[in-house]
Amino acid sequence: MNPLQKRWAKPIAALALAGALAACGLPQLGPNKKQIFAGSVQREGDAFVVEVNDRVTRATAVAPALGFSSNFISAGLLISDIIRPGDVLGLTIWENVDDGLLASTGVNATPLQEVQVDSDGYIFVPYAGRLRASGNTPNQLRDLITEKLRDQTPDPQVEVRRVAGDGSTVSLAGKVGGQGVYPIERPTRTLSTMLAKAGGVTIEPDIAQITVIRGDQRGKIWFQDLYNNPRLDIALRAGDRILVEEDSRSFTALGATSQQARVPFTSQNLSALEALAQVGGLVANSSDPTGVFIFRNEPAEIANAVLGRNDLQGAQRMVYVLNLKQPNGLFQARDFVIRDSDTIYVTEAPYTQWSKTISLIAGSLTPVASAKTLTGG
CATH class of the missing domain: 3.30.1950.10 (wza like domain)
Incomplete structure (x- = not known):
């Protein structure tokens, strides 16, 4: 080793060691892929980590089912000509x-x-x-x-x-054109016609939910389903209370995404790809497209189907992994259904931590170089 090499060997080694130590303590947006996989049940952790494929997307594609019970569906139309008390x-x-x-x-x-x-x-x-x-x-x-x-x-x-x-009226409240009490008349004997009479809904139809309260019974339906399928429409009864409200479901986006926030659903069915788009997508210079995770408490029947088991009981902690760089990765993200209270977490790309380390080392060298310049060394 020549004198110049000897002269710089120790400083370089010291800087390399400092960089390695600094990398361990550098700030992160959250756990990296390795740390998440280390917490899996397969590695004595407390969550099942599952890579998403076509079978998993089918097993987890459970959309919220809204609709009226048979008591609502079987009720016949009121004959508006019959006079009633009130x-x-x-x-x-x-x-x-x-x-x-x-x-x-x-x-x-x-x-x-x-x-x-x-x-x-x-x-x-x-x-x-x-x-x-x-x-x-x-x-x-x-x-x-x-x-x-x-x-x-x-x-x-x-x-x-x-x-x-009063004996043949219903009340409408919430996100409807005209809140109030309306008589059940020949043109407004069904839920859809009564909503039309009241001016329709005042929110996006995709996220509008209609609740009908009849005595101690309660039924709920998506506004779009009501109009797309006339068979789901119901006859009204005196005293019915109709509430129009916005879908309250949401998911949380964390990690290396353009926006980190609690995000409301914008449609009845929301895919992982659409959810990522809602928060601005991945960050080009820091996101890892192979590390898109969905954290969810999954019902036992779905968890058993996903894992090919039948012994699990109660809600299970599940972590689904999407790899957008795979040939079918975008298709799987498009087909994977996001559900209420899901957490979408995108890990940082490995080189991001390395870049932080290099920046830290470069920053530490600057004072040294300045000192040498001042002393004429």
Whole structure:
């Protein structure tokens, strides 16, 4: 070894050792691939680390199933002509005389604008008395009133209109065009038509969920499913409460992504590729495309299917690994379904830590070089 080599051998070795030590303590966005795999059950850790393939994407492709129970589906349409307690009726009575029982002089028509059916199903009509309205159609009630008045005024003519009523209304709230109480009428006897009557939803249809509360029963459906499949529509009942709200599901993005945040779902079904796109994708100069991880607590039945087992019980910690550099990596990321509360973590590329080490070493050399310059060495 020549004198020059001897002169620089120790400083170089010291710097190399300092770089190695510095690399161990350099700041990281989170664990690297090696550290995640070291925590697997296969290596006496507490989570199953599984590389995603076509079989895994099929086993985990579980979308949230929303829909109404058979009690909602089997309920028939209300016959809006049947009068019920709480309904409000409009009556008009014509008399074929100048000075009638109800009409004033010179007027032969008497309007009774709002006649409410009481809780027992009866209404009161002057000179006809207390009549049972509930259970009759407007035409049947018209005949009944006409019969009662015929003996007191010649050739009475009666019109009965069904205005509305507390007994045949539903309430709409949430992200809907017009919140309020709406009567169930012939054009609005189903959920879809009632939503249309209220001005539709005011949020993106892809993330709109419709909840119907009927007594102690509750049903929920995706807005898009309701309109794409008319068979899922249901008949409304008096007192139904309809709530329109935004999908509350979200995932968390961490690591070497353009954005680290809790991110709401933007569609009913969200793939890993779409989720990465939502946060701006990978970072070109630091992300490792072979280290895209999805952390999830998986139900036992799905975990057993993924792992080819049948002995697991209870929720299992699962870590799914996507390698975007594989020939089918992007296809698998496109097919892998993200679920509520998932955590997507992208590791840093190995050279990123090495670059940090080089920067640290270069930074430590600068003061040394400056000192030599100042001393004239």
